[in-house]
Amino acid sequence: MTYPHPAAIDPDELYAECSLKQTRGTGPGGQHRNKVATAVILTHDPTGITGQASERREQIANRKVALFRLRVNLALQVRRTPAYPPSDLIQARFLKGSIKVNPTHTDFPAILAEVLDNLYDCQLDPRQAGSRLGCSTSQLVKFLKNEPRALQQINTKRAEKKLHPLR
Numbered sequence: 251m252t253y254p255h256p257a258a259i260d261p262d263e264l265y266a267e268c269s270l271k272q273t274r275g276t277g278p279g280g281q282h283r284n285k286v287a288t289a290v291i292l293t294h295d296p297t298g299i300t301g302q303a304s305e306r307r308e309q310i311a312n313r314k315v316a317l318f319r320l321r322v323n324l325a326l327q328v329r330r331t332p333a334y335p336p337s338d339l340i341q342a343r344f345l346k347g348s349i350k351v352n353p354t355h356t357d358f359p360a361i362l363a364e365v366l367d368n369l370y371d372c373q374l375d376p377r378q379a380g381s382r383l384g385c386s387t388s389q390l391v392k393f394l395k396n397e398p399r400a401l402q403q404i405n406t407k408r409a410e411k412k413l414h415p416l417r
Contacts, residue, residue: 257359258337267295268292297327343357343361344384361393376416
């Protein structure tokens with residue numbers, strides 16, 4: 251049985267797999283920031299990967315932001331063997347060769363994880379990965395640009411293999 255990528259599991263289930271640390275935020279914000287522990291650090295216990303947020307005044311809002319950041323970090327750092335054919339989520343978002351997803355949308359981390367898993371499985375060849383996922387090479391690169399750390403990670407690995415960077 252294959253397990254879904256941690257970035258793709260239900261946010262409530264993911265939250266259950268995490269440790270929560272509450273701290274006071276730093277920086278401007280006055281008395282409220284200095285007296286109330288609204289900053290949140292979520293640590294995914296199975297992997298040790300974290301997501302944190304402190305820019306909101308309410309802890310619940312910071313939890314939501316920290317969970318999204320944790321999911322993006324999981325997408326960047328955890329590799330799995332990609333599903334074939336691509337998931338229903340990918341098939342719904344990759345239409346007529348283009349990718350339809352906002353980088354702030356809840357689905358973004360799961361899609362990013364699947365795209366990266368496919369790229370690594372295809373030895374960092376965006377043409378082959380795009381073909382497998384049902385999008386063009388340029389759309390795949392454009393999607394990666396939505397998360398600059400993902401594009402940087404792929405380009406670093408491509409440089410190690412003496413391949414030209416994706417632009």
